[in-house]
Amino acid sequence: MTTANEVLSAMQTAFPGAILESRIESERRLWAIIDYTQIVEVCKFMHDKLNFDHYSGCAGVDWVTKNEMEVVEFLASHGTHQVVAFLKVKTQRDNPSVKSLTGLYWNANWYERETWEMYGINFENHPELFPLLLPDELVGSWPWRKDFKGYPDVTTGQRAVERLNPSGHTEYIFSPTPAEIEAQTIIQERPKYPTFKEREESELKSDSEMIMHMGPQHAIVPGPFLLDVLVEGERVKKAFLDVGYIHKGIEKIMENRTWLQGITYTDRLCYLASLSNNECYCGVVERLLGITPPERAQYIRVILEELSRIQSHLLGTGEFLTLLGSATYSPFLYMIIDREDILALIESVTGARITHTFVRFGGVRNDLPEGFIDKCRSVLKKVESRTNEYIALFDQDPIYHLRMDNVGIITTEDAKLMGVAGPPLRASGVPYDMRKEDPILVYPDLDFKVISRTKGDASARIEVRLDEILESLRIIEQCLDRIPAGPIRTEEKIPKKVPAGEAYYRVEDPRGEMGIYAISDGTDKPYRVKVRGPVYAYFQALPPLLEGVYIADVVAIAGSMDACTAEVDR
Amino acid sequence: MAGYGEILSSIIDYMYSFISQYPALYALILGIVGALILSAIVNVGAMAVVWLERKVLGDIGARFGPNRVGGRWGIIQLGADAIKLFTKEDSIPEGADRQVYVWAPIVASMATMLVAAAIPFGALYIEGQEYPLVVANMDISAFYVEAALSLLAIGAFMAGYSSNNKYSMLGAFRGIARMISYEVPMGICVIAVAIMAQSLNLVEIVQSQTLWYAFAQPLGFIIFTIAIITDLGRIPFDQSEAEEEIIAGYTTEYGGIRWGLLYFQEYDMMLLGSILMVLLFLGGWSGPIIPLPLLSVVTPLIWFVIKIIIVLVFLIWVRGSLLRFRIDQVTDLGWKWMLPLSIVNLAWAVLVGPYLLAYFA
Numbered sequence: 001m002t003t004a005n006e007v008l009s010a011m012q013t014a015f016p017g018a019i020l021e022s023r024i025e026s027e028r029r030l031w032a033i034i035d036y037t038q039i040v041e042v043c044k045f046m047h048d049k050l051n052f053d054h055y056s057g058c059a060g061v062d063w064v065t066k067n068e069m070e071v072v073e074f075l076a077s078h079g080t081h082q083v084v085a086f087l088k089v090k091t092q093r094d095n096p097s098v099k100s101l102t103g104l105y106w107n108a109n110w111y112e113r114e115t116w117e118m119y120g121i122n123f124e125n126h127p128e129l130f131p132l133l134l135p136d137e138l139v140g141s142w143p144w145r146k147d148f149k150g151y152p153d154v155t156t157g158q159r160a161v162e163r164l165n166p167s168g169h170t171e172y173i174f175s176p177t178p179a180e181i182e183a184q185t186i187i188q189e190r191p192k193y194p195t196f197k198e199r200e201e202s203e204l205k206s207d208s209e210m211i212m213h214m215g216p217q218h219a220i221v222p223g224p225f226l227l228d229v230l231v232e233g234e235r236v237k238k239a240f241l242d243v244g245y246i247h248k249g250i251e252k253i254m255e256n257r258t259w260l261q262g263i264t265y266t267d268r269l270c271y272l273a274s275l276s277n278n279e280c281y282c283g284v285v286e287r288l289l290g291i292t293p294p295e296r297a298q299y300i301r302v303i304l305e306e307l308s309r310i311q312s313h314l315l316g317t318g319e320f321l322t323l324l325g326s327a328t329y330s331p332f333l334y335m336i337i338d339r340e341d342i343l344a345l346i347e348s349v350t351g352a353r354i355t356h357t358f359v360r361f362g363g364v365r366n367d368l369p370e371g372f373i374d375k376c377r378s379v380l381k382k383v384e385s386r387t388n389e390y391i392a393l394f395d396q397d398p399i400y401h402l403r404m405d406n407v408g409i410i411t412t413e414d415a416k417l418m419g420v421a422g423p424p425l426r427a428s429g430v431p432y433d434m435r436k437e438d439p440i441l442v443y444p445d446l447d448f449k450v451i452s453r454t455k456g457d458a459s460a461r462i463e464v465r466l467d468e469i470l471e472s473l474r475i476i477e478q479c480l481d482r483i484p485a486g487p488i489r490t491e492e493k494i495p496k497k498v499p500a501g502e503a504y505y506r507v508e509d510p511r512g513e514m515g516i517y518a519i520s521d522g523t524d525k526p527y528r529v530k531v532r533g534p535v536y537a538y539f540q541a542l543p544p545l546l547e548g549v550y551i552a553d554v555v556a557i558a559g560s561m562d563a564c565t566a567e568v569d570r
Numbered sequence: 571m572a573g574y575g576e577i578l579s580s581i582i583d584y585m586y587s588f589i590s591q592y593p594a595l596y597a598l599i600l601g602i603v604g605a606l607i608l609s610a611i612v613n614v615g616a617m618a619v620v621w622l623e624r625k626v627l628g629d630i631g632a633r634f635g636p637n638r639v640g641g642r643w644g645i646i647q648l649g650a651d652a653i654k655l656f657t658k659e660d661s662i663p664e665g666a667d668r669q670v671y672v673w674a675p676i677v678a679s680m681a682t683m684l685v686a687a688a689i690p691f692g693a694l695y696i697e698g699q700e701y702p703l704v705v706a707n708m709d710i711s712a713f714y715v716e717a718a719l720s721l722l723a724i725g726a727f728m729a730g731y732s733s734n735n736k737y738s739m740l741g742a743f744r745g746i747a748r749m750i751s752y753e754v755p756m757g758i759c760v761i762a763v764a765i766m767a768q769s770l771n772l773v774e775i776v777q778s779q780t781l782w783y784a785f786a787q788p789l790g791f792i793i794f795t796i797a798i799i800t801d802l803g804r805i806p807f808d809q810s811e812a813e814e815e816i817i818a819g820y821t822t823e824y825g826g827i828r829w830g831l832l833y834f835q836e837y838d839m840m841l842l843g844s845i846l847m848v849l850l851f852l853g854g855w856s857g858p859i860i861p862l863p864l865l866s867v868v869t870p871l872i873w874f875v876i877k878i879i880i881v882l883v884f885l886i887w888v889r890g891s892l893l894r895f896r897i898d899q900v901t902d903l904g905w906k907w908m909l910p911l912s913i914v915n916l917a918w919a920v921l922v923g924p925y926l927l928a929y930f931a
Contacts, residue, residue, distance in 0.1 A: 212736050219814040234740075234897055323814040325893040326805055333631040399806055399893045551740070552896040555814050 002081035004030040051080040055105035059530035060119040064146040069096040100126040107419030118144035133244035223565025239546035247569040267355040270567035272312040276509040278359035287503035297363040298441040299483040306472040311342040312510035313465040316562035323559040363489030404459035408557035418541035421534035422512020423464040428456035434508035458560035533567040604705040616837040630890035658826035670732035675831035678725025682838040684718040692874040723749035730820030741819025745810035751904030755912035756797035762919035776854030781930040784851040790915040844881035
């Protein structure tokens with residue numbers, strides 16, 4: 001097994017001058033500052049020689065007092081070893097620019113675009129540096145920089161001006177208000193780039209082709225996003241994906257809230273995985289604080305997270321199947337009934353159905369209620385038999401196989417290259433699960449398998465989800481058997497001010513690898529929080545998958561990914 | 571109770587004398603009354619079908635279905651829906667082809683009524699004699715119904731084409747592609763039935779079913795069932811209005827009562843389609859006569875309605891439990907499987923049919 005030490009020494013031997021600073025946090029965490037000029041070569045070396053084939057994201061950090069900007073690249077491996085390397089590249093604050101990794105890692109595209117539009121850090125050699133989440137009007141003001149004064153008073157209602165455009169449709173213009181001019185936040189010079197509409201219309205080649213919108217309001221979208229497909233007859237020639245319709249800037253909001261208040265925002269990242277997101281945020285703060293929750297709290301967390309995985313998979317599968325049939329497709333409604341039982345269980349502990357805010361630094365908010373264990377066992381039994389029934393039902397349905405088999409195939413290589421996460425990744429033959437790769441809580445003590453398939457098509461993704469439900473049931477049963485008595489929160493006093501430092505924590509969200517990177521500067525508020533979500537990761541793999549399929553398959557492919565727009569946009 | 575037959579026969583006598591005196595007037599009155607009764611029966615029947623579908627589909631999906639308007643069973647839910655549709659704003663999209671847009675729902679409804687005109691709605695059994703209830707008893711009614719059914723696709727295509735909407739357009743194309751690939755096997759199945767019955771008259775086809783054609787030509791029955799579901803545009807063949815792909819297909823731009831007409835037309839067709847299935851393959855109104863004075867008159871009607879309800883529930887059950895085909899799979903199935911198999915069935919009807927019928931006669 002490769003450790004962080006070995007990785008660092010290999011890097012130092014290969015590039016003696018490139019590593020300016022380094023820190024080894026643990027066997028699995030390596031932090032290093034890399035020279036600006038050599039970052040691409042270092043990454044190439046790590047990719048080729050050290051098996052860092054998983055680009056897990058990047059975060060921009062604005063060190064306004066040091067007058068410099070930083071881009072942190074998260075590199076990991078798809079199961080060859082468990083080291084996560086954080087390579088930092090520093091650049092000056094005016095006209096910041098770093099080298100793009102898109103040539104090496106295909107999926108760096110979106111992460112770099114987001115960093116560019118939020119921080120104004122230019123990525124050299126990036127093929128399509130267009131805004132991803134921000135509307136075109138806001139690009140150029142670099143809103144996540146620390147010295148960004150904010151948009152002027154939104155309560156005056158003067159920000160969005162309604163007017164008719166030349167073709168007679170209503171348009172909303174963000175015009176500079178007097179307050180804006182005074183605050184000098186008007187964008188002097190906007191970056192030049194083709195807009196989304198211009199980009200997609202430039203692909204229209206003949207009269208027989210047309211662009212069909214699927215979204216932002218469409219039956220296939222789980223939340224607002226725009227999927228434009230360029231079709232000729234029934235065939236999709238190219239797909240264009242535009243996200244950012246519900247961009248809330250959660251990462252920036254968290255910088256203005258105390259550490260504790262941040263937990264509520266993690267609920268809102270994705271309402272189906274709020275417990276995992278709570279866990280991820282609390283875990284990173286616990287790492288910064290250097291505390292571990294007591295064992296009972298760890299078991300409670302595992303039980304609830306697995307329960308929320310089950311309900312998420314049930315809804316994801318059921319909802320997806322209604323896209324292929326109709327809303328009256330009855331297995332969906334039965335899955336909703338099962339999910340209701342699970343939600344009732346979660347609600348009996350946390351008091352909420354979807355936004356729980358349950359996990360706390362060093363423990364959980366409250367203990368399991370009386371009789372929970374027995375109730376849980378009976379529900380698990382029911383869900384298990386019903387899940388087996390679904391598996392058998394789908395297996396013998398010929399239309400199901402006609403629609404799902406060999407649809408939207410992601411090969412193993414593509415899945416690794418495109419950075420797909422969670423069930424879609426495992427369905428493509430990469431058994432990559434954070435519960436095994438980066439074990440947290442009591443997961444190392446539990447006996448469970450990582451479900452994977454090799455086909456990589458839509459039906460394999462559903463199989464993985466349904467089998468994961470069964471596996472989660474097994475995990476919960478083990479937890480229920482083993483859960484010890486004891487305190488549910490750590491005895492240590494949790495300080496309001498978190499010691500300065502940085503940490504990264506990964507959990508296995510129902511949809512895949514969820515990571516939060518947090519920087520503390522020693523105050524009671526985070527300096528920077530970066531959320532690396534799984535849906536964001538596999539969403540950018542969607543447009544290439546849709547090329548050349550039928551319109552009906554767009555629904556099958558997009559649906560089988562089990563998207564959650566709230567988490568993409570954050 | 572002995573006198574009811576006499577009263578009936580005196581009425582019939584009077585009608586015969588009236589016909590001989592004023593034949594043209596009789597034809598006119600008969601036409602108007604027939605059309606009114608027909609549309610009333612079809613539309614009330616379709617309302618019952620909508621109610622049945624909501625309730626049964628609700629039950630399949632572990633739901634209640636309508637249970638507020640009109641008491642526990644939600645009987646007048648449809649009335650409430652109709653009031654809502656009638657009072658909605660009538661909006662026509664800016665870029666639409668207005669004439670075609672306005673006429674499309676009317677053409678579609680007219681097509682259903684044309685189909686209904688030739689379809690017998692059961693029979694009355696009076697003194698050992700069956701009187702079929704049919705408005706236009708043609709010699710070629712089976713053929714005529716087939717032809718009128720294809721008009722439906724014209725209405726749908728008009729709606730889709732005139733809306734000036736991409737989803738509508740795709741829906742219209744899909745509707746036509748589906749219609750072409752399934753009308754052919756369906757027509758061949760009807761021909762096979764006609765060959766066995768040695769008649770194209772639906773009434774005679776029913777009367778000739780000493781052995782139900784569902785058993786005499788099982789292959790044809792299966793093909794016809796699939797084809798009729800396709801013609802109705804129901805799951806798994808509802809590609810032309812697949813809401814998860816193309817919003818509402820050809821009805822996307824329709825609202826208010828115009829949409830209501832298109833929607834209702836589908837349920838009219840669902841009723842007529844299941845009637846057609848019962849007539850052609852399930853023995854129509856044939857069944858043992860209940861030997862009770864008044865009840866015996868409506869016995870054929872009772873059997874007819876029971877069979878129709880069974881077919882309807884089957885159609886609803888299919889909708890609740892199957893996924894939708896992709897459009898290329900639909901045409902594949904139509905041309906590569908249904909058409910050859912329907913020809914096999916035709917050969918069966920020609921070669922084996924006479925012996926089968928002679929054996930069971």
